[in-house]
Amino acid sequence: xxxxxxxxxxxxxxxxxxxxxxxxxxxPGVRTLSRTRGVSVATVLAAYRRLEDDVLIEARPRxxxxxxxxxxxxxxxxxxxxxxxxxxxxxxxxxxxxxxKASNDPAVVQFGAAVPDPSFLPVRxxxxxxxxxxxxxxxxxxxxxxxxxxxELRRQIARRMxxxxxxxxxxxxxxxxxxxxxxxxALRAVTRPGDVVAIExxxxxxxxxxxxxxxxxxxxxxxxxxxxxxxEALQLALERWPVRACIATPNxxxxxxxxxxxxxxxxxxxxxxxxxxxxxxDDIYGDLGxxxxxxxxxxxxxxxxxxxxxxxxxxxxxxxxxxxxxWLVPGHHQARVEYLKYVLxxxxxxxxxxxxxxxxxxxxxxxxxxxxxxxxxxxxxRMIEAVTxxxxxxxxxxxxxGGFVVWVELAPQVDSLRLAQLARAEGVxxxxxxxxxxxxxxxxxxxxxxxxxxxxxxxxxxxRLGTLTANLSIG
Numbered sequence: 001x002x003x004x005x006x007x008x009x010x011x012x013x014x015x016x017x018x019x020x021x022x023x024x025x026x027x028p029g030v031r032t033l034s035r036t037r038g039v040s041v042a043t044v045l046a047a048y049r050r051l052e053d054d055v056l057i058e059a060r061p062r063x064x065x066x067x068x069x070x071x072x073x074x075x076x077x078x079x080x081x082x083x084x085x086x087x088x089x090x091x092x093x094x095x096x097x098x099x100x101k102a103s104n105d106p107a108v109v110q111f112g113a114a115v116p117d118p119s120f121l122p123v124r125x126x127x128x129x130x131x132x133x134x135x136x137x138x139x140x141x142x143x144x145x146x147x148x149x150x151x152e153l154r155r156q157i158a159r160r161m162x163x164x165x166x167x168x169x170x171x172x173x174x175x176x177x178x179x180x181x182x183x184x185x186a187l188r189a190v191t192r193p194g195d196v197v198a199i200e201x202x203x204x205x206x207x208x209x210x211x212x213x214x215x216x217x218x219x220x221x222x223x224x225x226x227x228x229x230x231x232e233a234l235q236l237a238l239e240r241w242p243v244r245a246c247i248a249t250p251n252x253x254x255x256x257x258x259x260x261x262x263x264x265x266x267x268x269x270x271x272x273x274x275x276x277x278x279x280x281x282d283d284i285y286g287d288l289g290x291x292x293x294x295x296x297x298x299x300x301x302x303x304x305x306x307x308x309x310x311x312x313x314x315x316x317x318x319x320x321x322x323x324x325x326x327w328l329v330p331g332h333h334q335a336r337v338e339y340l341k342y343v344l345x346x347x348x349x350x351x352x353x354x355x356x357x358x359x360x361x362x363x364x365x366x367x368x369x370x371x372x373x374x375x376x377x378x379x380x381x382r383m384i385e386a387v388t389x390x391x392x393x394x395x396x397x398x399x400x401x402g403g404f405v406v407w408v409e410l411a412p413q414v415d416s417l418r419l420a421q422l423a424r425a426e427g428v429x430x431x432x433x434x435x436x437x438x439x440x441x442x443x444x445x446x447x448x449x450x451x452x453x454x455x456x457x458x459x460x461x462x463x464r465l466g467t468l469t470a471n472l473s474i475g
Contacts, residue, residue, distance in 0.1 A: 003046075008039065009047040012047060023067050024066060025066065027067065077396060077398050078408075079409075080223065081223050083221070083437065086241075087196045089212070091439065096209065110429050112431045113429070114451070115449070121319065121320055122359075122368040125368065126319060133354035141350050142350075145175070145347050146342065148173060149173070149347075153356055156357050158173055164294050164296050166300045167303075172331075173328075174329075175325065178314045178326040179326040180206050181326060186310040186333075187216065189310070199246075199247050200229050200248055203220075204253075208438055221234050224256075227261075228250060229250075229260070229268065231267050231268060238275050248298075251289070253403075256400070258400070258401065259289065269305035270307070272307045273307035281297055281311050285317060288318065290374075290401055298311075312326065313327060318372065325348065373402075376451065380400055380450045384406060387448075391410075391470075392473055395409065410444045410469055411469075416433045416443060416444060418472065419446065419469060426464060428461045430448060
C-alpha cells in the first residue's frame with residue numbers, strides 16, 4: 001500500500017490540476033490540514049514536500065504553501081517533419097552505444113536513454129516474484145522455455161490484450177527478449193534484404209539499427225507531433241515505392257509522444273490493407289497514457305480493414321527493463337516467427353517469464369500502472385516547465401499524451417551533436433536528433449527522457465543545458 005503522505009499528495013495534486021486551488025492561491029495550513037484529514041503534521045509536511053518536488057507548490061517564509069504560477073504562454077510544439085521522400089540505407093547510428101552506456105553511469109544526469117529510473121518501477125514487487133519463481137518452480141526454472149514461451153505468461157498477456165479489444169489467444173503470442181527482438185522477428189518474417197520499409201520520422205533509433213542489421217532501406221514518412229504519421233504522405237509513398245512493410249507506434253510514439261486517433265488508425269489500416277502492406281505495430285508505451293482510458297492498438301481495430309498487423313510490445317518501460325521480456329503477436333507468420341526465435345537464441349529466460357506471469361496474475365501490474373501513469377505525467381510536466389524556464393526563446397517542445405520522453409526543437413543554428421558532446425563533458429546525457437533519422441536529419445533537435453527522480457542536480461543540469469544551447473545559438 002502507498003504511504004499515507006503519498007496518497008494525501010495525490011489528492012492535493014488532483015485539487016490543483018482541477019482548479020480547486022488556483023495558481024498563486026494558498027493551500028491549507030499544515031496544522032489545519034492535519035486536523036481536518038486526521039493525519040500527523042509530519043504526514044502533511046511530507047505530502048507538501050512531494051508537491052514541491054513536483055514543482056506544483058512553493059513554500060513562502062512565515063506564510064505557508066502556495067500553488068506555483070504556471071507558464072502563462074504555452075511553449076509551441078515542433079512542426080510536422082519533412083524528411084526526404086525516397087528510401088535510403090540507415091547511417092550514423094554509431095553514437096547510440098555511447099549514449100546507452102552513459103545510462104549505467106551514476107555520475108551522469110540521465111536525459112539521454114529512455115530507461116526509467118528504478119524509482120518509477122515496482123522493484124520490490126518484481127524482486128519478490130523472481131524469488132517465488134526460483135523457489136516454487138525449481139525444475140522448470142532450470143529448463144528452456146522454448147518458443148512460443150511459457151503458457152501461463154502467454155495466457156496472462158492474452159487476457160490483457162482482450163481487455164483492450166484484441167481477439168488474441170494464448171497460442172497467438174510469442175515471448176521475446178524485449179520489444180526490440182519482437183520488432184526484429186517481425187521484420188525478418190515479412191521482409192528480405194534490400195526491401196523498403198516505411199517508418200515514422202523521427203523514429204526510435206533502435207528500429208533504425210534493426211533495419212540496418214537486416215540490410216533494409218528506410219523510407220521516412222512525415223510525422224506530426226499531434227496527429228502522427230501523415231497518411232497522405234504514406235499514400236503517395238506506397239504509390240511510388242515498393243514498400244514491403246510499415247512500422248508505426250500509434251500510441252505515444254518515441255520520440256514524439258503522439259497518440260493517433262482511432263479514426264486515423266482505421267484509415268492507416270485501410271490504406272495498408274488495400275496495398276497488401278503489413279503493419280508492424282510497436283505498442284511498448286501503450287499502457288502509459290495519461291488519460292483515463294487506454295487507447296486501443298491498431299490490432300484491436302483491424303477487423304474489416306483487410307490489414308495484416310504484427311503486434312509488438314514488452315514490459316521494459318512499465319515493470320523492468322532488465323528482465324527483457326516482450327512479446328509478438330505475428331498472425332499467420334506464427335510458425336515462421338517461432339522458428340526464427342528458436343534459431344536466434346533458442347528461448348527467452350524462464351525465470352523472468354514465471355515471475356511476470358505471477359505479477360500479472362496477482363494484479364500487481366494493474367496496481368503499479370495506476371500509480372506510474374500519474375508519476376510519468378508529472379515527470380513530463382516538470383520537464384516541459386523546466387525547458388520553458390531555462391531554454392532560449394523560440395525553443396519548441398512536444399506535449400506528449402503518454403510515455404516519458406519529449407522532443408525538443410532548438411534554434412536552426414544549434415548542432416545537437418555538438419551540444420551532446422559539451423553536455424556529456426559536464427556530466428549530462430541527451431539524445432541528439434540525428435540518431436532518430438535514417439539520413440541524420442534533425443540536427444537542431446534532441447530528445448529528453450523525463451523518467452528521472454527530480455532533485456536539485458536535475459534542475460541544475462537543465463539550466464546548464466539551456467545555457468549551452470543559448471551559447472551555441474549565438475556562436
